[in-house]
Amino acid sequence: MVNGSASGPCAAGSQSLGPSPWLHRLRDGSLRLVRQLRSYYCSVRLPAFVHHRLSVFPSRCDQPVRFNLNQHVTEVSKLLERSLGEHTTLSLELASVSSTVMVDPDQINNTLLNLVINSRDAMPSGGSLKIETHDVMLDAQMAAGIPDAHAGEFVNLSVTDSGQGMAPEVLRRAVEPFFTTKESGKGTGLGLSSVYGFVRQSGGFLNITSEVGKGTSVSIFLPHAV
Numbered sequence: 001m002v003n004g005s006a007s008g009p010c011a012a013g014s015q016s017l018g019p020s021p022w023l024h025r026l027r028d029g030s031l032r033l034v035r036q037l038r039s040y041y042c043s044v045r046l047p048a049f050v051h052h053r054l055s056v057f058p059s060r061c062d063q064p065v066r067f068n069l070n071q072h073v074t075e076v077s078k079l080l081e082r083s084l085g086e087h088t089t090l091s092l093e094l095a096s097v098s099s100t101v102m103v104d105p106d107q108i109n110n111t112l113l114n115l116v117i118n119s120r121d122a123m124p125s126g127g128s129l130k131i132e133t134h135d136v137m138l139d140a141q142m143a144a145g146i147p148d149a150h151a152g153e154f155v156n157l158s159v160t161d162s163g164q165g166m167a168p169e170v171l172r173r174a175v176e177p178f179f180t181t182k183e184s185g186k187g188t189g190l191g192l193s194s195v196y197g198f199v200r201q202s203g204g205f206l207n208i209t210s211e212v213g214k215g216t217s218v219s220i221f222l223p224h225a226v
């Protein structure tokens with residue numbers, strides 16, 4: 001229930017990532033830099049029409065806003081779908097009953113875009129992509145078993161693909177800034193690191209499971225807003 005690795009394409013035998021220990025040492029300044037670079041990355045990497053359409057969301061300049069994540073994902077998913085090839089199907093499973101979060105909606109858009117573009121890149125011949133939400137309550141004992149986690153009530157947002165997956169050595173470094181396996185001009189290595197920075201600054205945590213040849217699931221846990 002807690003960890004997306006329990007079901008779906010990244011089931012038993014998959015590798016699970018807790019962000020590299022050195023990332024814990026990122027200070028505020030570094031995180032700011034990552035966020036600035038992420039904005040740049042998103043503006044140059046995304047298909048123009050997606051970027052244009054997303055710009056209809058008012059820019060709140062990192063101002064946390066209380067909003068319904070399920071509703072937001074439903075709206076944005078229509079735009080995200082257009083960035084996927086015709087051979088990839090997008091499905092939504094928005095099971096969170098109480099999906100109110102307090103974060104910057106632009107950051108959610110950037111997160112979804114980064115994850116969906118990564119999945120698209122990992123499925124050059126098409127495949128399936130699922131976006132899910134779940135309510136998760138962690139007690140201290142459960143949290144202790146998950147890297148970076150802490151006790152609390154969270155909304156879990158996962159993006160799961162049926163793509164090529166990551167080898168363990170790639171998974172270990174995936175959230176490291178500037179780490180990319182993509183050819184020059186196609187990858188900056190700033191997608192997952194910016195997602196990680198945003199989630200941590202929001203008081204949440206991130207978990208990635210992946211298995212070569214089967215797929216990848218990136219799960220973010222954001223605190224429930226009361």
Ligand SMILES: Nc1ncnc2c1ncn2[C@@H]1O[C@H](COP(=O)(O)OP(=O)(O)O)[C@@H](O)[C@H]1O
Binds near residue numbers: 174
């Ligand atoms: N969904 C995915 N499937 C397979 N590999 C992935 C996926 N997401 C990320 N990766 C791996 O993690 C690396 C870092 O991702 P990211 O930080 O988004 O940078 P970039 O996409 O610019 O390479 C990618 O180069 C890729 O090797």
Ligand SMILES: [Mg+2]
Binds near residue numbers: 114117118189191192
């Ligand atoms: Mg990326």
